[in-house]
Amino acid sequence: MKFDVSELVEAKRQIDSTLHKLKQTVKTFEAKENSNRYKSQITLAKRRIQAFEISVSLIEREMNEAGKKS
Known part of the structure; x- marks a missing residue:
């Protein structure tokens, strides 16, 4: 399945946002008093x-390949 570069850029942006939130979530849970819970x-x-x-890495690779073809 082929994707337009703009679709890849938007997908990466969304994943980056989710990654940021997940990393903050991990920090929050690890900082809790009883983190084993x-x-x-x-x-x-x-x-x-x-x-x-991994997804971001694959998207970036696809974007680089698309850039080489242009």
Whole structure:
């Protein structure tokens, strides 16, 4: 499936925003007094961060490829 560069830019922008929020969430949970209580939420957020970082990397690669073809 091919995507327009503007679609890739917008997808990256949305993912970057979500990544920022997830990283803040992890900080908040880890700073809580009884952070072990939130271990599953922290693990889930960290896994999502990793998945979104992979997505951003792939989007950037696709954008670079599109730029080379232009």
